[in-house]
Amino acid sequence: MSLQDLLAQDFGTLPDVIREQAKERAGHPALVQTGRQLSYAELDPLMDRIAAALQRDGVRNGDVAAVCATTSIEYGAVYLGTLRAGAAVAPLAPSSTPESLAMMLTDCGAKVFFLDEGVAKLLEPVADKITVKRVALDGSSAGQPFAEWLAPEGAKPEPVEIQPDQGFNIIYSSGTTGAPKGIIQPHRMRWSQIRRGHYNAESVTMISTPLYSNTTLVSFLPTVAQGGTAVLMPKFDADEFLKLSEKHRATHAMLVPVQYRRLMAHPDFDKYDLSSYRLKFATSAPFSAKLKAEVLRRWPGGLIEFYGMTEGGGSCMLAAHEFPNKLHTVGRPLPGHDIRLIGEDGKEVPQGEIGEVVGRSPAMMVGYHNQPEKTKETEWFSPEGLRYIRTGDVGRFDEDGFLTLMDRKKDMIISGGFNIYPSDLEAELAQHPAVLESAVVGVASERWGETPVAFVALKPGQEVAAKDLLEWVNGRLGKTQRLADLKIVESLPRSHIGKVMKRELRDEYQAKAGAQ
Template sequence: MTAATLLTSDFETLPTLLRAHAAEQGAKLALVDEFGTISYATLDRIVDQVAAALQRDGVEQRTCVAICATPSINYSVVFLGALRAGCAATPLSPSATGESIAAMIRDSGAPIAFVDASTIGLLDGQSLSASLIDLDSPSFSAWLAPEGTKPADVTILPEDPFNVIYSSGTTGTPKGIVQSHAMRWAHIHRNSGAGFGDAVTMIATPLYSNTTLVTFLPTLGWGGTAVIMKKFDARRFLELAAAQRATHAMLVPVQYNRIMAVPDFDHFDLSAFRLKTCTSAPFSAALKADVVARWPGLLVEYYGMTEGGGTTMLVANANPTKLHSVGVPIDGHDIRLIDDDGNEVAPGDMGEVVGRSPAMMTGYHGRSDATRAAEWYDAEGRRYIRHGDVGRFDEDGFLILMDRKKDLIISGGFNIYPSDLEAVLAQHPDVADSTVVGVPSEAWGETPVGFYVARGEGSDPAAIMAWTNERLGKTQRLSALHQASELPRSAIGKVLKRELRDQLAKVPA
């Protein structure tokens, strides 16, 4: 069956699509990284070797296969080989501590974990439940099944686990989010109009992140080329994108900010770009406008969760007056807003975002209690996923996010949304980056405290705080403002507010 026919199916699998692309366009480049390239024919062959080696080693179908490494071709073939063996690819964050990585491996039950030079040392002295294979050493090639080996055929059902993605662990114990083959197939299938078949897609975020997979998987599913950056650098991104004639990219807001700030940005030839997307963190209206004005191609912002739920989409080029929003729900996605008692709020009112779609997690791996806590059911008994954000719909149906529900500050009985304060603080000419967190207060219950990174030398935190507070309501004003050399961020650009709160808690009163 041809790839084109497979892509019209109600359900198929990515390994089957890769086989079809190898047969039909075997010489076409599938993957590019800093060390080389690999065609679809070669990719299919090595994916077979990985799958056959996993089966040889007794790794059973639906078992997790852990990967904790920086992005590369070798990483990609292990991920895809695990799928062909019927296993669940389980990518882990290499920025986690060794203790956390070992804990996630144990939680997943993976009998084998693939690491590289950046992560193998982190696991020294840890109690490991899996054997390790180093992707950067000759032991990886030696581990592969002999060239030409075909794995035993497996039957993959729609409900079978495709991957398990662990939450960052910055807000507690990491939870394994199980995503099914049906979910991933729906995700690949729905991108029929995105032009991935002849795409050259820049992969500039980590492969353990759903942010990356939502672009990486459709690129391979439709037969495009993925250009993998081991580590993001704004100038190097522009150089690679121009050299490779890149057409697509998924980036997070902090990456857009750094790219647009490259002094000679306008000298790079980005004319081949057709689609740039963004997700995972707040994306300011001003930055969206700058990208639309100076970078060819569409800019589309998606709002959603790794767990699934509902997704909204904002086509920035077509909606210049809605750049403060995250767009409208995409077809087949139902998003509601509920109050603290689980009741839907009135039109125009704020509420917690819950969503339902074909792309929802099966649940958290081995955590039925956490799964139940993440679910909401409507009056008809339909299942939704809680997004954890507070927002409202405007009169045109565009969703405007206020904040993470857990980041809401309640001070003196008033609700304070950090994003409102951050929007004002960011306007000060001496502020390059900023955030606001809530900290305990005997007088008010909680009080807002700001952190900022200075733009240049000689900034005065007291003067910046006074300037900001003059522009805020009385109940919103910052009680303190701290200068930092940089804000702690996850690998996909989210500010790690818990780390900032922890820093404040350690400061003597």
């Protein structure tokens, strides 16, 4: 079967696609890292050796292998080779606590654990809890060196038959709202993402977010599936990103909003030749209309924002370069994606009203690993009996079908019986010339139940007193929206993909208030 016929199928597997890429684009670079590269003709047999070694170590079709390390060529190859063995990948975040990592390794039931020296040091306090076989991707003493662990050159794995609903990967939630949950994404879900059509064989994609993040994978996987080149950055650095983009004539990039902000603020941004870019993508965190407009103005190529969840369900897409008057929205549902808004009673709300976003599409998780009750909590069934995924986000559709997000449902503040959306207050604070960014959270109040408090980071070189900024913004807000307090902070705490950790801000504020 030809590569194009394979990609045209309703279902196929990524390892099979890469096998065909190795035949048709043998010498084309698949994975590039500073000073190194791996062609498709080299990647395919390496995947075979990885899969054969996993099977030799007792990994069977449907089992799990975990990986926790800095992004590298070896990491990318292990991800793909594990799939060829029929196993699911559990990519774990090195930014997790040692206790969380030990818990996730136990929960996913990994048969082999790929790591590097930095992660091994992190895990020293819980080393006695981790008995799974270790393989050191960096060749360090963190485990059996990768080169020694590999099956011999020319080794072939036993063929496996992969089912559409079989686990492709288990991605653990960040745990910002409690213990991390393992999100089982099936091969069917990834296949639908691979075939979206934004990438082709000439794509050169900058991979500057971690490979354990779903944000990264929705860009990395289609790139290699289509026979393009993935340029891997172990760590994001604005200056290095721009240099590599120019050097490799990058065509695509997936970035989170905070990375766009840092790039736009780079003093030499406009000196780099970025004319090769065709599309840039954004997801994972709120992306202000002002910043989108700046990216469109200064960076060649289109800009697409995706809105969705790691759990899947419905996704929206905003082609910002096509709809410059809709930059305040996250776009319209993708083809084949059904997104609805529901009220507290679980019933759909009329068009134009605010409700919780629920979605259904071919890209949906199987469920949370070993947590059937948590899975049920995140499901909503339509009157027709169809399964949807609840997002926990609150939004509203406009008359053109574009979705505007208000806030996370859990972040909405109910003060004196009034609903307050933090995003409205943050948007007002953004109008002040000294404000770089802000986060508004609800804290407990005896009088109102909850009351809003703002945390503000200022632009470099700017100064304003907290009390003056509080007075300024409250003068612009409605009576029920006014802030009870405002704190100037050096920076806002963020997750590995740039989401502001509002729970940290809330807990720290309330702890200090309780101590007074």
